[in-house]
Amino acid sequence: MSDGPQAQTGQSLLFLTDEQLRKGIEAMFFAYRGFTADPDRILAEKSYGRAHHRAIHFIHRSPGTTVNNLLSILGVTKQSLNRVLRTLIEDGLVASTVGQKDKRERHLHLTADGAELERALSDAQRDRMRAAYRKVGPDAVAGFRQVLEAMMDDQTRHHFEAMKERTE
Amino acid sequence: MSDGPQAQTGQSLLFLTDEQLRKGIEAMFFAYRGFTADPDRILAEKSYGRAHHRAIHFIHRSPGTTVNNLLSILGVTKQSLNRVLRTLIEDGLVASTVGQKDKRERHLHLTADGAELERALSDAQRDRMRAAYRKVGPDAVAGFRQVLEAMMDDQTRHHFEAMKERTE
DNA sequence: CTTGGAAAGTCAATAAAGCTGACGTATTGT
DNA sequence: ACAATACGTCAGCTTTATTGACTTTCCAAG
Numbered sequence: 001m002s003d004g005p006q007a008q009t010g011q012s013l014l015f016l017t018d019e020q021l022r023k024g025i026e027a028m029f030f031a032y033r034g035f036t037a038d039p040d041r042i043l044a045e046k047s048y049g050r051a052h053h054r055a056i057h058f059i060h061r062s063p064g065t066t067v068n069n070l071l072s073i074l075g076v077t078k079q080s081l082n083r084v085l086r087t088l089i090e091d092g093l094v095a096s097t098v099g100q101k102d103k104r105e106r107h108l109h110l111t112a113d114g115a116e117l118e119r120a121l122s123d124a125q126r127d128r129m130r131a132a133y134r135k136v137g138p139d140a141v142a143g144f145r146q147v148l149e150a151m152m153d154d155q156t157r158h159h160f161e162a163m164k165e166r167t168e
Numbered sequence: 169m170s171d172g173p174q175a176q177t178g179q180s181l182l183f184l185t186d187e188q189l190r191k192g193i194e195a196m197f198f199a200y201r202g203f204t205a206d207p208d209r210i211l212a213e214k215s216y217g218r219a220h221h222r223a224i225h226f227i228h229r230s231p232g233t234t235v236n237n238l239l240s241i242l243g244v245t246k247q248s249l250n251r252v253l254r255t256l257i258e259d260g261l262v263a264s265t266v267g268q269k270d271k272r273e274r275h276l277h278l279t280a281d282g283a284e285l286e287r288a289l290s291d292a293q294r295d296r297m298r299a300a301y302r303k304v305g306p307d308a309v310a311g312f313r314q315v316l317e318a319m320m321d322d323q324t325r326h327h328f329e330a331m332k333e334r335t336e
Numbered sequence: 337c338t339t340g341g342a343a344a345g346t347c348a349a350t351a352a353a354g355c356t357g358a359c360g361t362a363t364t365g366t
Numbered sequence: 367a368c369a370a371t372a373c374g375t376c377a378g379c380t381t382t383a384t385t386g387a388c389t390t391t392c393c394a395a396g
Contacts, residue, residue: 016301021294022229024301024313029222030324031316032200033243049381054197061190067344075201080383082345104343104392126189132318133184133192136311143304143311145192148199150300156198217352235373248354250374272363272372 038124051084053121060118064107073159093117206292219252221289228286232275241327261285
């Protein structure tokens with residue numbers, strides 16, 4: 001699998017042509033679409049959308065998070081998140097409990113059903129990612145992660161780093 | 169910048185934990201959002217959306233492409249694409265010409281104005297990607313591209329490969 | 337203890353972008 | 367001649383987002 005001039009190492013990257021960059025842009029577009037395809041199918045069956053998936057994902061990763069916190073991570077408006085959150089709570093996938101220290105806050109957790117759905121969704125994505133990782137090897141994976149982090153907004157990277165520290 | 173256990177090379181990848189995979193999933197989410205943020209701002213000014221961006225991008229990359237071809241690349245319905253295409257043609261960014269060989273086909277091209285907008289949009293993304301590439305170096309970039317390609321659907325990768333061959 | 341502001345929830349209106357289904361027209365190919 | 371293809375379009379629907387305005391509850395500072 002020859003990968004074109006940009007894989008020749010070192011020097012060639014100093015001549016980053018628009019064409020090479022454009023291919024990176026497209027790879028990002030196509031890969032992201034493939035990346036969301038599996039969960040989308042599962043979600044469609046339950047008539048949920050990506051918004052629900054994102055909420056479930058971040059509640060799973062940060063149990064007890066507040067609505068405001070979720071808002072700043074997801075970068076959407078309160079109204080948008082609330083519509084999603086309401087259906088998840090009604091359907092018994094997410095539990096909302098009043099804060100002990102600050103009673104204005106609601107702390108969000110996944111219920112057993114919610115955790116089950118989270119599992120199904122992330123299994124699908126993990127399988128795809130695991131397959132990709134296995135295919136290309138650890139060095140490529142390290143590079144992948146480095147580029148992704150470098151492409152994030154500063155504020156976004158801050159969210160990401162903060163969560164990394166919690167678990168790594 | 170230590171990058172956790174998965175950067176330790178070789179062996180560690182055989183123990184791909186769910187946590188490590190989940191971080192890859194999130195990095196993908198955050199990076200994609202950062203990646204589309206710049207063009208989104210430009211598009212919002214002209215009251216266009218991402219759908220317009222995608223159409224412009226692929227018409228630029230494959231000048232003279234037909235509607236059906238664009239449909240299969242973008243993976244949307246005829247009606248969805250048509251709504252976007254109509255506004256682009258009305259606004260004078262895209263030209264649609266009747267096919268010479270097969271007069272049922274319409275061949276799509278960017279006008280001067282269309283090319284100008286394409287340039288503005290891709291410049292924003294290229295700058296971000298160039299910055300990321302410069303930051304992490306050529307080996308990481310090669311790995312990045314390899315993982316992205318490995319994550320695509322087979323059919324999608326076929327689109328991507330086909331276009332690669334045209335230019336590389 | 338009052339009051340300002342923060343956290344959350346909600347109502348209404350709007351928009352972008354996708355979908356399905358049904359049709360019509362021009363053109364091609366069998 | 368006739369079926370199939372490529373395109374365009376009409377109508378109606380859904381999801382996901384937006385903004386603006388408002389209420390309730392609650393914390394904390396003056």
